[in-house]
Amino acid sequence: MLKNTYLKSDISFISSPRRVKRYPLTKKHKISLSEEELVLALTKREKVAVEALYDMYSSSLFGVISRIVIDTPVAEDVLQETFVKIWHSFSSYSTEKGRLFTWMVNIARNLAIDKIRSKDFKNQTKNRELENNVTFIDEQRNTVYKPELLGIKELVGTLKPEQKSIIDLVYFKGYTHVEAAEELGIPLGTIKTRLRMAIQLLRKHFN
Amino acid sequence: METGILELYVLGDITPDERLQVEEMMSKHERIRTEVAEIERAMELYAGTNAINPSTNQRDKNLNSLLTNFADDSTFATKKPVVKDNVIMMPVAPTTNNFYKYAFAASVTLLIGSLVALYNMHNQLQESNTQLAVLSSQNQQISKAVSFKDQQLINKDDQLQRFNAQLAGSSAQIGKMIGFKDKQLGIFKDTSYKLIRLKPTGKVPSANMTVAWSPAKKKVIIAMAALYMPKNDREHQYQLWALVGGKPVDLGVFDKTASDTADMKEMKPIGSADAFAVTLEPRGGSVNPTMSELMVLGK
Numbered sequence: 001m002l003k004n005t006y007l008k009s010d011i012s013f014i015s016s017p018r019r020v021k022r023y024p025l026t027k028k029h030k031i032s033l034s035e036e037e038l039v040l041a042l043t044k045r046e047k048v049a050v051e052a053l054y055d056m057y058s059s060s061l062f063g064v065i066s067r068i069v070i071d072t073p074v075a076e077d078v079l080q081e082t083f084v085k086i087w088h089s090f091s092s093y094s095t096e097k098g099r100l101f102t103w104m105v106n107i108a109r110n111l112a113i114d115k116i117r118s119k120d121f122k123n124q125t126k127n128r129e130l131e132n133n134v135t136f137i138d139e140q141r142n143t144v145y146k147p148e149l150l151g152i153k154e155l156v157g158t159l160k161p162e163q164k165s166i167i168d169l170v171y172f173k174g175y176t177h178v179e180a181a182e183e184l185g186i187p188l189g190t191i192k193t194r195l196r197m198a199i200q201l202l203r204k205h206f207n
Numbered sequence: 208m209e210t211g212i213l214e215l216y217v218l219g220d221i222t223p224d225e226r227l228q229v230e231e232m233m234s235k236h237e238r239i240r241t242e243v244a245e246i247e248r249a250m251e252l253y254a255g256t257n258a259i260n261p262s263t264n265q266r267d268k269n270l271n272s273l274l275t276n277f278a279d280d281s282t283f284a285t286k287k288p289v290v291k292d293n294v295i296m297m298p299v300a301p302t303t304n305n306f307y308k309y310a311f312a313a314s315v316t317l318l319i320g321s322l323v324a325l326y327n328m329h330n331q332l333q334e335s336n337t338q339l340a341v342l343s344s345q346n347q348q349i350s351k352a353v354s355f356k357d358q359q360l361i362n363k364d365d366q367l368q369r370f371n372a373q374l375a376g377s378s379a380q381i382g383k384m385i386g387f388k389d390k391q392l393g394i395f396k397d398t399s400y401k402l403i404r405l406k407p408t409g410k411v412p413s414a415n416m417t418v419a420w421s422p423a424k425k426k427v428i429i430a431m432a433a434l435y436m437p438k439n440d441r442e443h444q445y446q447l448w449a450l451v452g453g454k455p456v457d458l459g460v461f462d463k464t465a466s467d468t469a470d471m472k473e474m475k476p477i478g479s480a481d482a483f484a485v486t487l488e489p490r491g492g493s494v495n496p497t498m499s500e501l502m503v504l505g506k
Contacts, residue, residue, distance in 0.1 A: 050273045054266060059258035060251070066259050079261060080269050087273050097230055098217070099247040105254060106219040171250060172257065176220045195218075196211040202249040 030055035035100055042090050054083065057101065061108045067172040068112035078115050082108040109174045158205045163198035166191060213239065217246045387471055391430070394471075399423040403483055405505035411437055414502050418447070418483050425476040427458055427483075436463045436502060439487065446488040448496050449480035456480070460492040482506035 031052040033041065038056065041049035062079050069075040085107050093103050159167070162184075169175040169183060181191045215221045216229045233240045394400050399421040407414045417433040420426070429447070439445060439462055447458040458474040487500040 047274065050270055054269055058266070058269070059260045060254045062261045063254060063258040067257070076261060076265055076268075079265065080272055083269050084272055096234060098233075098243060099251060101251045101254070102217055102219075102247045105250075109219065167253075170218050170220055171253070174219075177215065192211045192215075196214050199214050199217075199246055199249060202253050203245055206249050206252045 032056055039093075039095060039100060042087075050087065053086070057104060058083075060101070061104060064105055064108050064172055065112045067168070068109065068174060069115055074115065075112075078108070078112050081111050085111065109172075113174045158201055159198055163194050163201070166194050167198045167202075170195065213243050214246055217243060217250055391471060394419050394428060397421065400426075400428075403505050405483055405485060405503035408501045408504050410500070410502060416485065416503055418505070420477075420480070420483070422478055422480075425478045427474040427477060429461060429472045429474060431461075431472060434463060436485075438463050442490055443487050444490050444492060445485050445502065446492045446496065447474050448484045448486065449477045450482040450484060451477070451480055453481075455484070455496050457492060457494070458483075460488070460490075 031048065032055060033049075033052045038049060038052050042053065058079065061082055062075065065078045065082070066072070066075045069078055082104070086104055089107075093100065097103070165184065166177075166180055166186075169180040170177055175183065177191050177195060178188065180186075181188045184191070186194075212221070212225065212229060216226065221229070229239075229243075233243060400419045401421070403418045403420055405416050405418060413435060414437070415435050417430050419428040419430065427447070427449075436445065444460040444462055446460045448455040449458050450456075456477060458477060461472050461474075482504060483506070484496065484504045485502045486496040486498070487502060488497060
């Protein structure tokens with residue numbers, strides 16, 4: 001509590017009323033901008049952009065990160081690293097290369113994969129109790145359906161299970177389609193076809 | 208487009224080269240741009256259906272981490288000089304201290320390293336010297352062997368020269384012999400020569416010899432090959448006499464030796480003679496023949 005108060009006063013000091021409009025950190029409602037406005041604000045490095053960025057994308061990015069990093073506190077660290085990286089390397093993003101989210105989800109996925117491959121993380125997993133180990137490894141390796149993570153009731157029926165498992169492996173877990181083919185024991189050509197079909201179905205579904 | 212490369216582009220599962228290709232196509236073709244945008248939108252919405260809200264305290268934590276950085280960016284200029292002074296003033300003393308500390312540590316490390324290197328170099332040098340000594344002794348052995356071979360070669364050369372000399376000598380002898388044979392042949396061919404066979408007088412019954420005499424050319428030649436006489440000793444020599452009008456005329460001395468059997472010996476010239484005789488006389492010959500030592504006689 002003490003820390004929070006200190007930080008709050010610190011921030012309000014930085015954003016003096018003369019320079020930038022005041023945005024209290026503990027807001028009741030979330031900020032939302034159009035993608036163009038957000039990109040512009042981020043380019044100008046405005047404070048409002050940071051909040052809008054978090055409010056608009058934190059849950060989607062955290063969804064992806066949580067599929068790779070199961071341990072919630074660690075996943076939260078990765079989320080923070082992701083936002084720091086987005087903020088610092090924003091100059092390397094260009095609208096010509098695609099949507100902002102596509103760029104950000106790549107950063108999040110890569111950081112999450114780096115984390116589970118890092119030495120720290122491996123040491124940490126070694127310290128886990130043996131009985132938990134089996135389920136943990138299962139969670140790491142397989143595409144276990146976790147209804148609490150998915151929230152896709154409306155999608156049931158749109159994607160066939162085999163299409164869904166491929167798209168989840170590649171999009172959420174950061175497998176290459178070659179690795180996915182090995183994991184699922186399916187020929188590479190089939191993987192590519194199913195991936196394309198699945199995305200076309202999603203396009204139809206969201207239109 | 209049908210290959211699914213645009214989907215892989217959006218999923219981030221693409222090589223850097225392919226990525227550049229897609230981006231180039233996107234910049235050129237509106238249709239591809241639209242296609243990619245639709246795929247991206249679908250994936251973004253799909254991610255939205257899988258979204259998980261981080262716990263509410265995460266929002267402050269995240270924003271603070273970004274906004275702390277926000278302050279580091281040159282967003283508030285008025286505070287800058289103060290911060291700058293503080294930042295620069297504080298570390299001055301420790302860095303100098305640290306510098307000398309590290310410099311000293313580095314020097315010591317360097318010194319130890321140098322000593323180790325020196326020691327190693329010394330060892331290597333000694334090793335090299337030993338090797339050099341071994342090599343030079345080998346070298347000496349080799350040069351000894353070479354000079355020995357040289358000596359052998361010189362010896363061979365000498366032998367060869369000697370052999371050549373012998374050969375030359377032999378061929379000279381052969382030439383000489385051929386000359387003699389020619390001479391002999393000439394004598395035999397020459398019709399002016401008379402061959403006179405001297406016969407034993409009884410002192411040595413087996414003694415006989417042949418004298419070739421050309422009264423026209425006044426030449427007297429003894430064929431040593433046909434000289435069947437006992438060997439004379441060192442104090443004595445055989446002396447050839449011509450009897451001219453009952454008086455002996457000295458025609459010179461000769462030896463009977465084993466070696467020069469092939470030779471022909473030309474004696475003193477004489478134009479006329481009744482007979483030829485040989486006596487054994489003291490070495491160098493006598494003025495008058497010792498008749499008791501008459502060996503052979505012939506006309």
